[in-house]
Amino acid sequence: MRVPVGLKLSVFSLAVMGVYTYFANSIPQIESKPPEELSLEGGNVTPAQLVKAGEQIFHTKGTCEVCHKIGEKGTRAPDLAGVGARAAKRKPGQSAKQYLIESLLDPGAYLVEGYPNIMPRVDKPPIGLNRSELWAVVALLESLGGSVDVKLDDIPKTAGAPAVGGTAAELKLPGDPKAGEAVFAGKGACIACHKAGKVGAAQVGPDLSQIARIQTPEYIMGKILNPSAMGTVAGYPKGVMPPIFGQTLTAKEYVDLVSFLLTLK
Amino acid sequence: MRGLHVVRQAVRAAVPVAALLLAATALPAAAQEAAREPAYRAFPLIGSRLAVWAIAQLHLNFAAFILGVPIFAVIIEIIGWRTGAPRYDWLSHEFVKLIFAAFSTTALLGAFLLFLFVGYYPKFWAYMTSIFFPTYWIYALLFFAETFTVYLWYYGWEWLSGPRKWVHVSLGVLSNLFGTAILLIGNSWVTFMMSPAGVTETGALKGSVWAAINNSTWMPINIHRLIANIVFGGTIAAAYAAFRFLNATTDEERARYDWMGYVGNFVALSAFIVLPFAGYWLGREIYAFNQTMGITMMGGFMSWLWIIQAILIGVLFLGSNYYLWLGMERIPGSERYRKYVPYMLTILAIGFMVWATPHSLIVTLEEARAMGGTHHPFLGFFGVMSAKNTAVNLMILTTFLSYVLYRRANRLSIRPWVVIGMAIQWAAFAVAAAIVVFYGVYGYFVESIVRIGFSVYQVGAVLGAIVLVMTIDVPMFRGAKSTGAIRWGSIPARSQYVLILLAVTFTWLMGLMGFARSGIRQYWHVYGILRDTSVDAVTPALGYAANMITTVTIVFFALVMFIFWLGGLSEKGKPGAHGAAAMPVIAGGSEDPR
Numbered sequence: 001m002r003v004p005v006g007l008k009l010s011v012f013s014l015a016v017m018g019v020y021t022y023f024a025n026s027i028p029q030i031e032s033k034p035p036e037e038l039s040l041e042g043g044n045v046t047p048a049q050l051v052k053a054g055e056q057i058f059h060t061k062g063t064c065e066v067c068h069k070i071g072e073k074g075t076r077a078p079d080l081a082g083v084g085a086r087a088a089k090r091k092p093g094q095s096a097k098q099y100l101i102e103s104l105l106d107p108g109a110y111l112v113e114g115y116p117n118i119m120p121r122v123d124k125p126p127i128g129l130n131r132s133e134l135w136a137v138v139a140l141l142e143s144l145g146g147s148v149d150v151k152l153d154d155i156p157k158t159a160g161a162p163a164v165g166g167t168a169a170e171l172k173l174p175g176d177p178k179a180g181e182a183v184f185a186g187k188g189a190c191i192a193c194h195k196a197g198k199v200g201a202a203q204v205g206p207d208l209s210q211i212a213r214i215q216t217p218e219y220i221m222g223k224i225l226n227p228s229a230m231g232t233v234a235g236y237p238k239g240v241m242p243p244i245f246g247q248t249l250t251a252k253e254y255v256d257l258v259s260f261l262l263t264l265k
Numbered sequence: 266m267r268g269l270h271v272v273r274q275a276v277r278a279a280v281p282v283a284a285l286l287l288a289a290t291a292l293p294a295a296a297q298e299a300a301r302e303p304a305y306r307a308f309p310l311i312g313s314r315l316a317v318w319a320i321a322q323l324h325l326n327f328a329a330f331i332l333g334v335p336i337f338a339v340i341i342e343i344i345g346w347r348t349g350a351p352r353y354d355w356l357s358h359e360f361v362k363l364i365f366a367a368f369s370t371t372a373l374l375g376a377f378l379l380f381l382f383v384g385y386y387p388k389f390w391a392y393m394t395s396i397f398f399p400t401y402w403i404y405a406l407l408f409f410a411e412t413f414t415v416y417l418w419y420y421g422w423e424w425l426s427g428p429r430k431w432v433h434v435s436l437g438v439l440s441n442l443f444g445t446a447i448l449l450i451g452n453s454w455v456t457f458m459m460s461p462a463g464v465t466e467t468g469a470l471k472g473s474v475w476a477a478i479n480n481s482t483w484m485p486i487n488i489h490r491l492i493a494n495i496v497f498g499g500t501i502a503a504a505y506a507a508f509r510f511l512n513a514t515t516d517e518e519r520a521r522y523d524w525m526g527y528v529g530n531f532v533a534l535s536a537f538i539v540l541p542f543a544g545y546w547l548g549r550e551i552y553a554f555n556q557t558m559g560i561t562m563m564g565g566f567m568s569w570l571w572i573i574q575a576i577l578i579g580v581l582f583l584g585s586n587y588y589l590w591l592g593m594e595r596i597p598g599s600e601r602y603r604k605y606v607p608y609m610l611t612i613l614a615i616g617f618m619v620w621a622t623p624h625s626l627i628v629t630l631e632e633a634r635a636m637g638g639t640h641h642p643f644l645g646f647f648g649v650m651s652a653k654n655t656a657v658n659l660m661i662l663t664t665f666l667s668y669v670l671y672r673r674a675n676r677l678s679i680r681p682w683v684v685i686g687m688a689i690q691w692a693a694f695a696v697a698a699a700i701v702v703f704y705g706v707y708g709y710f711v712e713s714i715v716r717i718g719f720s721v722y723q724v725g726a727v728l729g730a731i732v733l734v735m736t737i738d739v740p741m742f743r744g745a746k747s748t749g750a751i752r753w754g755s756i757p758a759r760s761q762y763v764l765i766l767l768a769v770t771f772t773w774l775m776g777l778m779g780f781a782r783s784g785i786r787q788y789w790h791v792y793g794i795l796r797d798t799s800v801d802a803v804t805p806a807l808g809y810a811a812n813m814i815t816t817v818t819i820v821f822f823a824l825v826m827f828i829f830w831l832g833g834l835s836e837k838g839k840p841g842a843h844g845a846a847a848m849p850v851i852a853g854g855s856e857d858p859r
Contacts, residue, residue, distance in 0.1 A: 032784070
C-alpha cells in the first residue's frame with residue numbers, strides 16, 4: 001500500500017518538532033516571576049521572607065551591588081559576607097543591629113579600613129529606600145553571619161523616603177547632556193580613564209555607567225572639581241584622577257558634563 | 266475591456282479585507298472612551314495570554330510569508346522579463362500565487378489579534394493608542410494600498426504582459442514598498458513595548474510620535490525581520506515545491522518543482538547567511554538600551570534559549586549544505602568535487618559545537634547571585650561571542666564554498682586564465698578564514714569595545730571573499746563547456762525531506778525568537794512603564810514555551826496546507842494554466858544551474 005505523501009511529510013514534521021520540544025522540556029525550567037510588591041508593614045512577615053525581600057532590594061532598587069558584592073570584594077566597597085557577625089564588634093557598645101542601621105543611614109560615621117567615605121545615605125536620593133525596604137535590607141545584612149532580629153520599629157521614624165512615590169526627585173540642571181557627552185569624550189578627556197555606558201572603554205578609573213544611580217549630584221560635582229577631597233575609590237590609585245578640571249573647564253562645560261553624568265543610570 | 270474586468274475583480278476581492286481592517290482600527294478610539302473598563306478580561310478556557318500568543322504567532326508567520334515572498338518573487342519576475350526566459354515568469358507567478366492564497370488569512374488573523382487586544386487587554390490597548398494613534402491610520406491606508414496592489418499584481422498577470430510588462434513589474438515593486446512600510450509600522454509598536462522612547466517616566470508622550478517610533482530597537486528589528494522574512498518565505502516556498510515534487514506524477518512536473526525548491530532554498534540560504542549579523546546588532550542595542558534587560562536576555566532565565574537557538578541554526582546550516590551536496594548528484598561532472606564534502610562537514614560540525622556552547626548558563630539561583638545581577642560586565646556577553654562569531658563566520662564561508670562547488674559542478678571553464686583565477690579564489694577563501702580565526706583568537710586578549718570592532722573585520726573578510734570569488738567566478742564560467750545538463754527532477758527524494766526540515770525548523774525558530782522578544786520584557790507590557798498586573802505576569806519556562814510554539818506551528822502548517830490545497834483546486838481543470846509553455850526549457854535546460 002502506498003502511504004500518501006502528505007501523511008509521510010506530516011509525520012516527519014511532527015517528529016522534527018517533537019525532538020525540539022522534547023529537548024526544550026529536558027533542560028532546567030526557569031520561570032521569571034514578577035517581583036512581589038513590598039508591603040511588609042502591618043502584615044505578618046517571617047524572617048525568611050524579610051531576608052528574601054532584602055535580597056531583592058540589594059540587587060535592584062538598592063543598587064548596593066554596583067559597589068558591594070557578597071562573597072568577594074566589590075568594585076568600590078568591601079565584601080559584605082559575614083557582616084552580620086562582624087557588625088557586633090565594629091564599635092564598642094553598639095549592637096550588630098544598631099551598627100548596620102547606622103551604616104545605611106550615616107555611612108560616614110564608621111569607615112571600614114581602607115575605604116573612603118563614598119557610600120551615600122541609602123534612604124536619600126538617588127537610592128531612596130523607604131522604611132520597609134530599610135528594614136528588609138538590615139534583615140538581609142544580619143542574615144549574613146548573624147541572626148535576624150530587626151523589627152520595623154528599630155528603623156528610625158525619620159528615616160526613609162515616603163512610602164509612596166519612592167523614586168528619587170529629579171535634579172534639574174540647566175546643562176545639556178549631549179554637549180556634556182562631548183566634553184566627556186573630548187575636552188575633559190574623562191574617556192581616557194572612564195567608561196560611561198556606550199562611551200569609552202578605559203578601566204583606569206571606575207566604570208561610570210551607573211554613577212547617577214549610586215551617587216548624589218553633590219558627590220559627582222565635588223569629585224570633578226576636587227577628586228581627593230571626596231576620598232579615593234577603593235581599588236583605584238590615589239592622585240590619578242586629575243584635580244585640574246575646575247580650572248580647565250568653563251562653567252558651561254562643567255554643567256553640561258554633570259548633566260551628562262546624571263543621565264548615567 | 267479585459268483590464269477593467271481584472272481591476273474590478275481585484276477590487277472586489279480586496280475591499281472586504283481592507284474594510285475589516287479599517288473597522289478594527291477605528292475600534293480603539295471607542296474603546297478608549299469607555300473609561301470604566303477593567304484592565305483585563307479573561308479569555309475562556311485557555312486564558313488571554315495563550316490566546317494572544319497563538320494568534321500573534323500565527324499572524325506573524327503568515328505576515329512574514331506574505332511580506333518575504335514578494336521580495337524575491339519580483340526579483341525573479343524581473344530576471345524573467347529581462348532575460349526573456351519564460352520559466353522565471355512561471356516561477357514568479359507560482360510564488361505570487363502562494364502569497365495571494367495566504368493574503369486574506371493574514372488579514373483575518375491580524376484583525377482577530379486586534380480584537381483580542383481591545384477586548385482582553387483594554388488598558389494596554391488604550392495606552393498604546395494614546396501613543397500610536399496617528400500610525401493606525403497610516404497602517405490601515407497602507408494595508409489597503411498593499412491589498413489592492415497585490416491583487417492587481419496577481420490578477421493582472423496576463424493582462425499586463427508583453428509590452429505592458431513593465432507596469433506589472435512596477436506593481437510588484439510597489440507592493441513590496443507598501444509591504445515594507447507596513448512592517449516598519451508594526452515593528453514600531455512592538456519595539457516600543459521593548460525599549461520605550463519619547464515618553465516621560467509615567468509614559469506620556471513627550472513630543473511627536475516619531476520619537477516613540479524611532480526607539481533604539483526599531484531599526485535593528487526592522488532589518489532583522491526583513492531578512493528573516495525572506496528566509497522564511499524561501500523555506501516555505503521550497504517546502505511547497507517539495508510537496509509538489511513528491512506528489513508529482515510526471516518527470517516534467519518533478520523537474521519543475523525540483524527547480525522551484527532549489528530556488529526557494531537558494532533564496533533562503535542567501536538571506537540566512539546575513540541574519541546572524543543583524544541579530545548581533547539587535548542584541549547590542551538591547552544591551553545599550555538597558556543592561557538589566559541585556560542580562561536577562563543573555564544570562565538570566567533565558568540563557569538556555571540561546572542554546573536551543575544555536576542548535577536550530579546548526580540544523581539549518583547542516584541541512585542547507587546537505588541539500589546542496591545531494592543536489593550535486595543530479596549534475597554530471599560533480600564527482601570531482603565530492604571529495605571536499607567530508608572536510609566541509611567537519612568544519613560545519615565543529616562550528617556547530619562551538620556555537621552551541623553555552624556562555625553564561627544559570628542553572629540555579631545561587632549561580633545567578635554569584636554572577637552579580639545589575640553589573641554583569643558587557644565583556645562577558647561579547648567576550649565569548651568572539652568564539653561564536655568565529656564559528657559562525659567559518660560556517661558561512663563553508664556554506665558559500667558548497668555553493669561555489671555546486672555552481673561549477675557541471676562546467677569546465679574555457680578561459681586561459683582559469684588556473685590563476687582558481688588560485689585567487691582559493692586564496693581568497695584561505696585569507697578570509699585566516700582573518701576570521703586571527704581576530705577570533707586575538708579577541709581574547711583585548712578590551713570588549715575593541716573586540717566588538719573585530720567582528721566587523723571578520724564579517725568584512727567573509728563578505729569580501731564572497732564578492733571577490735563571485736567576481737572571478739561569473740566571467741570564468743561564462744560560456745563554459747558543459748559536462749552534461751543538470752538532470753532536474755532526478756534529485757533523491759530525501760533531499761525534499763531536507764527542504765521540509767528546513768521549513769519546519771525555521772518556522773519553529775521564528776516562534777522561539779518571538780518568545781524571546783516578548784519574554785525579555787518579563788512582567789512588563791511596556792518595559793519600565795506599563796506593568797503586567799494580570800494573572801499571566803509570570804513569564805513561563807522554556808518547556809512550556811516550546812509546547813506552545815510546537816502547537817502553533819502545527820496549526821500554522823495545517824492552515825498552510827489547507828490554503829495551498831485550496832489554491833491548487835482552481836488550478837485543476839485548467840491544464841494549460843499559466844506558464845506551462847516554459848517546461849521544456851526547464852526539463853532539458855543546460856543553462857547555468859542558478
